[in-house]
Amino acid sequence: MQSILVTGGAGFIGSNFVRYMLNKYPDYRIIVLDALTYAGNRENLADLEKDPRYLFYHGSIGDEKVVDNLMSNVDAVVNFAAETHVDRSIHEAGAFIDTDIRGTFVLLEAAKKYGIERFLHISTDEVYGSIENGSFKETDPLMPNSPYSASKAGGDLLVRSYFKTYDLPVLITRSSNNYGPYQYPEKLIPLFVTNAIDDQPLPLYGDGKNVRDWIYVEDNCAGIDVVLHRGKIGEIYNIGAGNERENIYITHFILDYLGKPKSLIKPVKDRPGHDRRYSVDTSKIRALGWEPKWSLEEGLKHTIDWYVENETWWRHIKEKQEEYKRFYEKHYASKDE
Known part of the structure; x- marks a missing residue:
């Protein structure tokens, strides 16, 4: 091959x-x-x-x-x-x-x-x-x-x-x-990182307690x-990496690492059919010899640093791409709790 x-x-x-x-x-x-x-x-x-x-x-x-x-x-x-x-x-x-x-x-x-x-x-x-x-x-x-x-x-x-x-x-x-470098800024981590850099609100769905394995x-x-x-x-x-965290934890980590206030968190109406928790058993792939190398905290730090250092990449999308602007307006602009 x-x-x-x-x-x-x-x-x-x-x-x-x-x-x-x-x-x-x-x-x-x-x-x-x-x-x-x-x-x-x-x-x-x-x-x-x-x-x-x-x-x-x-x-x-x-x-x-x-x-x-x-x-x-x-x-x-x-x-x-x-x-x-x-x-x-x-x-x-x-x-x-x-x-x-x-x-x-x-x-x-x-x-x-x-x-x-x-x-x-x-x-x-x-x-x-x-x-x-x-x-x-x-x-x-x-x-x-x-x-x-x-x-x-x-x-x-x-x-x-x-x-x-x-x-x-x-x-x-x-x-x-x-999560990591080059992720389109409609997803939670790059969206929240780039919004926080610009001191813009972080639109957090519902109570923020939905759990994901990152x-x-x-x-x-x-x-x-x-x-x-x-x-x-x-x-x-x-x-999966076994890094199960609530969305609110990810949000707080991003703000703390960037030295931004929690007041940037903006609760918005939850989306329809929002799954509460994801978790997968990874014993099958681990039997092949694989295991994750990155801790969540180190991975998040590396990811946040990448968006800080590659501002031109994401700013072009958020400020110049009409598709992104339409998406943001439709999903977040009018969803205040």
Whole structure:
């Protein structure tokens, strides 16, 4: 396995994965396919542009001709391409169905046609739904509670069906909440960090006690790498760091680290179907030899520092991108408690 197609490789996790793989495997070639929607950004991979092992193609996973052309030249596929933000799915569910389900179908058909060695589908712990106690195992039923998580669950089931029906060598990872450099500033941590830098309100949903397991993106990339190379074909692997914290804890940490007042916290009306707690059992991937290296506090410090030091990157999005402005106005501007 030396040539890998990474779909959605200009996004947050995808771009970090591409960089991780090229740093670790000098003989690998990475082909990135990305539609460059609002959250895809070629600047995320700017440092790789002159690397002969890296190739970028602008296009959608729903475009059968583009996918067919690229799939014929690779050994493996890692599919990050997806619409991913829960808030957006509540108002724009159709786009999630198109990308997360039909786009996955197009990729699977091409992978079947060309006899791809491994097809690794990147999913999310949100497909399990919310859990009050304990942790979800890979064998637990899927109970998605938002159009986003439902579309991802649909993609997961489609991938599984191609293994059962066509013997396609598939793998699935379901990770907990990622954070780190290059994350589009609509997600909680980059949104709150950049708002705090500008002394703008931090729009915190509900009582702020929703619990997430936070994993630094590099740890997730390492886990995906392990599954790609050592995972058992047809299996699903949860990836989480065991860093379960309430959103209010994350909010306070960001403000304290930046030396900003708690008065910046602005409670807003909770979103519909907001899952209370996510937690996944990671014993299966740990049996492959993987374990997270970053503590939550060190990862948060590193992430906050990155946004402080890369102000031009996020300020261009927040101040120049009309899509971001529309999103912020729709989801936060008029949601005071």
